[in-house]
Amino acid sequence: MEPFNPSIFIGRFHPLIVHLPIGFLTLSFLLLLIKTIKKHEYKSLALAIRLSVLLAAISGLVAAIVGYMLSSEGGYQADSLDWHQWMAYAIVATSFILWALLKFYHFFSDQGALWFHSFVMLLLVATGHLGGNLTHGSEYLIEYAPDGVKKLFSTAAARIEIPQNPDSIVIYEHIIQPILKNKCYSCHNAEKKKGNLDLTSLEGALPGEGSNSIINPGNAFQSSLFKRVTLNPDNSKFMPPNGLPLSYGEIELLKWWIEQGASFDQTMADAETNAYLGAKLLKEFEIDISPKEYYELVQIAPLAPEDFEAMSKLGIRARPLSIDVNFLDVSINSSGITSGQVEAILKYSDHITWLDLSNKKITDEHLQDIAKLSNLTKLNISNNPITDEGAGHLRGLKHLKVLNMHSTGVGDDVILFLSEMASLNTCILWNTKVTREERNTTEDKTAIEWIL
Amino acid sequence: MKNILEEAAFKEAEHNTRRHFLRQCMSGLGALALGGMSGNLLYGQEKASQKLLQDKLIPHFAPKAKRVIFLHMAGAPSQLELFDYKPVLNQLDGEDCPASLMEGKQFAFLKGTPKILGSQARFRQYGNSGAFVSDYLPHFSEVVDEVTFLKAVHTDQFNHAPAQFLMHTGSPLMGRPSMGSWVTYGLGSENENLPGFVVLVSGGEPSAGKSVYGSGFLPTIHQGVQCRSTGDPVLYISNPRDIDSKMRKESIETINRINELEYQQANDPEIITRISQYELAFRMQTSVPEVMNINDEPDYVHEMYQTTPGKNSFANNCLLARRLVEKGVRFVQLYDRRWDTHGVGPGNGVDGGLKDACQLIDKPMTALLNDLKQRGLLDDTLVVWGGEFGRTPMMEARAGANFKGRDHHADAFTMWMAGSGIKQGHTHGETDEIGFNAVNGRVHVHDLQATILHQLGFDHEKLTYHFQGRDFRLTDVSGHVVKEILA
Structure with missing residues (x-):
């Protein structure tokens, strides 16, 4: 059980509250657009637009405060978080300015207001997108997009093609990393280091010794990476907390890799395999490690x-x-x-x-x-x-x-x-x-x- | 005459479907452009016609097998009396079949509440692999360490003809090319003087008829050629009376010259097929009688195979199969029709009738495996044995309980494979306690086909033929190579 923490408790309502200013700003922007196009028919909208902007500014301020509380939880990529935070403040500030202009500056034309509001909308889209990335990971949005779209926007490498020859199959790159990518990267990445763990750069932070290390080469049961995915699923420390857990075969392969020394460049040809692993690799990865003929x-x-x-x-x-x-x-x-x-x-x-x-x-x-x-x-x-x-x-x-x-x-x-x-x-x-x-x-x- | 012309025009119109029209429009444009670019190089007619026949596809990966012998037991032998040993079934002998077992299943003849029928055979384990074989196959039990048993094969069809079509053409409907046709289409023949795909039949034609070894929409040169073990091995292979070999040769040459002219005008690939068929037929006049004549085999071979020259039998066909693959025939398909053991009368059950049938194949198929092995042919010849489906653990009792018969059963049956890259002494798949359902290692007929093509070096998804506007393949839209049985 986590201890009561008012700041984080309230902070976690941020994703909920944050949609209020988004809604108000979208509403005011649309009304303003209509009013600009159909000047004569929709004169009366002026009041509604002003009110909507004010509500956006106030709810934005609340969302920003709650968001700040959430950021105290940590585990987010500092860079993205910084941008998200400051851009959000800018939205709150510009919303107040826009409201003040609409209310007190009577020479402010509809066109001028529209330009100003468009700028706020751009800020809103950018901030919202960053926020989405912080919560779900940057691949979330295009995960199920058509291949072309994916290639265009994806920052991660395309689906890894596993080579046929055992001496070209790098165990970490072709087998272990895709498992981590599927099941762990969405929380443990460079942007969102849950529990201060970034699994995407596992190679860089090569784990230390002792029973608390992420990976203890040669000893799966002293590696928390292995321990956490094999806990009782009811345990709060069980990983992954949401979504499908690692399959039996994936756990076996992870264990095998750690016990082999958790090398990042070992190839299949160098590794010790057995018939059981061979069958697993064939079934789950379509990797055929059976001996090849000379002419192949x-x-x-x-x-x-x-x-x-x-x-x-x-x-x-x-x-x-x-x-x-x-x-x-x-x-x-x-x-x-x-x-x-x-x-x-x-x-x-x-x-x-x-x-x-x-x-x-x-x-x-x-x-x-x-x-x-x-x-x-x-x-x-x-x-x-x-x-x-x-x-x-x-x-x-x-x-x-x-x-x-x-x-x-x-x-x-x-x-x-x-x-x-x-x-x-x-x-x-x-x-x-x-x-x-x-x-x-x-x-x-x-x-x-x-x-x- | 007028009628024929009208019919021809109608037929042609029939072939010109919307897809063809669109395709021709497109390729016509492409050809125009290409023709312009390459300065009419495309119109080297002679080259094109030769290329069509010589162009064999190169395997997608290095093959393990170069040839296939498929022993099809038409009518479907009972796995429960031959290979699938189920002690629980014997304990339940005579009990009523629970209704839940029959729910949602289709059977050809089973009605009401059938009774469980224990195995009529006695089983023992053999070889180092400890494979179960019944006393119906005493000789085959000696070679179990050569084969992989597929204990959980299943199919979609529970009637003979559609199930045979599915097994051999990948579709339960008539009209698709058979496996042998696909294989010769992919690999060609290794012997110019013999057809690449030979069919040998004993015990009567399979119920699916000759289409089950037809070439479908593939060029007809890939059709299975049935060779008979009595009389002329191929019908009309001898010269007619008063026609000698020289005259036959000259007439074929003349016909082919005319056909060549016709091809240059019409550009129909079937004409090329016909030309080469004439030539092949002429060469077969000497080569086929030679290879089909088993008189020259030594006595010990006849003793080994249980063969009698001049007789139509499965035994003779097994020996012929060996002789044919030795000569480089790609695909030898045997059909033996005597296995539909419903128990509708004496000698038609899984007791006496099945045992008698087994006696006719036991020694020959064992001899075939041993003979292929000692000649080194098993190394690159794939041998496949099985029926089109299996038989029920329940007794059919259509003609009363006196005759012990089993109905058709599509959900689980046993096949075996041997040779070229298939594990030796291995069993893949398992059925439940009474052999009714496959519980693991299920192998669909399409999986089997994918595996056979795989051993020949083909990715079953890539061995395709364009017809009626789309690519067709043997395994339709499914099939997985059963890698677990590959050595």
Whole structure:
């Protein structure tokens, strides 16, 4: 429970009272406008205009006093508050002057009064807008505006696009900050520092040690940022006090970030994740942290249309893997490989990552050339007259993940060097001379799936 | 003759809708401007016609799968007798179904207060994944560690034809392109001599008819080509009497020259489709009989698949599916129609009838998975199995309680997927205690389609075709990739 504080108690009526002078001034301005346009018909309005201005001046004075009381509560951005305050005083003062002119200065023309009043109205709009920003935050008004309007007026950055690659995802910027932005920034920003806390510049004021710090890196339960959002919702210190609380997933991610050391530049690739977090990130942020394939991580320049045409003429079917992945998926149309095709394959060796040469009369000599395709990740050389010796050439393929050698002449000797290929994941050796026993002896040592 | 001309004029007028008119006005203006700027470069007709067919879309992201085999059990098998083990259902066997369960639901045949029907099969857990499989599928239980079970698939339709259309074309109404058509439209074929989308049918045509593998508004070259396992694999593929291969070739060449002229005048892309269809048909005269002839397979393969050459069976079709994907066919669609187990007579229930049906698919589909795996094809071939919907936990008893049957059920059924980037030995989704509703991991038919396209490298929201003034896509306006099942 907060103790009784008459100043703040009365001060909080400011947003209520402040609409009185706004109403009176708008009324007098409209009446004055009508009177100026239709001089003869609405002569009698003069008295009403004067009264309305006087009421505006008096109620404005009350609103200003109450507003001053509210400002003693603190937590507002000093700069904006200053402007709001002084402009409000100016409105009160000019309202009194306008009233006095209307009452005592009989030579004051309608046009002159209108100009004067217009100036007061401008002041009113500016002051009111500042006041709105102080109460609701500067993004409140355009939060639901069409995108174009938002871009035009928004001071904050547009919606953050989360990059696809885990090493480009900065955990704070892309995950944690958007949570704070959604749930905390409206009160804890540079303009309206509720509880003297500005979360928008968390990086600058990097929190200290001890159980009272906002963030205690590595220890979520000693960080008040985490404690306050996980209190019993009935507790007056529970945050956020209004609106939707943080979701379970958001709390988990906040905790994970703090326990990881609350770093502001750590990327997803550097962080320790687990399957549970992976699922959460996928569901709530559509961030896929599952491991990427080699060809998705490495960039290569696209080939020109002429290159594809040249290959096509030689009976080579080559396609880029996708719009963004320029590596090629290559197979050949003829029933046996030709020397021209071998040449072309070697010419584009850097680009080829999937190669299907199943049943194309591939021999051990060909494999010597194929071994030069250093970016190969999938190789299918099944149904070909190849032996252990030829297969041995492939040991240098650092990125090879799937090797299909079913129905070939290879035997147990290949198991030994294949087991040492770091990136090899699946090896298909069905219908070869490889025996189950040999495979079994190495099975425990490698993560390779042997298909016999 | 007059009538035909009149009809043609009428048809043409029909096609010119308001949207077309507006569009043509706009694009006409654009073309005029562009034509002026580029010095009539646009009118290189020959290029345009070739481009139309060669232009395959490049996947939006690197694919995991290059091919799909979809095993559709037309008629809808009972998940409660095959994969979805529900002990509580067995305890409640014979009890009246509470009225609240039926409220607001639509069923094809269930009336009044039906009784709960316990599972007729016995379940056990198999493999390292501990997946439940019933004794109806003894062979399949050996390969559960290869597949991901989707236990909570649901659909919008509770009658066969609309549900089959929804499953394969994304819409319950006839006329949309089927999944295989979308896939070949997106990726083309890997083999010039075979159609990219092949359909194999056993046990009778699916109730939705041939439109369920039609190409809808996509160019008709993407239509599914049905290959038969008895007689000519494709109807009229052999040369007619007294016509030899040379004469056939020459006549096709002549027809195509005429068609080429026609295209240059009319500019209708369907003419290009027709030209290439003639050429493909000619090449298929040798390639199709070759790939469809399973006589050359060794005995152990026949033993493995339970195949008998020359017979129309699901087993033969499974073996053919393997042979077709091995040759680079993009999409092989199998339909097996024998699963509508209402229990309206002997041999039509979820007891005997379903068990018999299972015997016809158990060994072949297990063999298909094993064979794909040992040939390394499972790495880039996606296999999908399922019906168009599931079956109710309640007994239908249309023909009295003597026959144990279940009605159509759209809210929860089991499908499985295997291969190319799908988790191995995984179960996604769960139904309630009696298998009536999906309680978590719900997967809508559109989600399944989105996932299949995703594995092929396509964002289902971007694989679209402009027709009648708007872009259409397989998943209509919904669908989410089921990322939880991706390895």
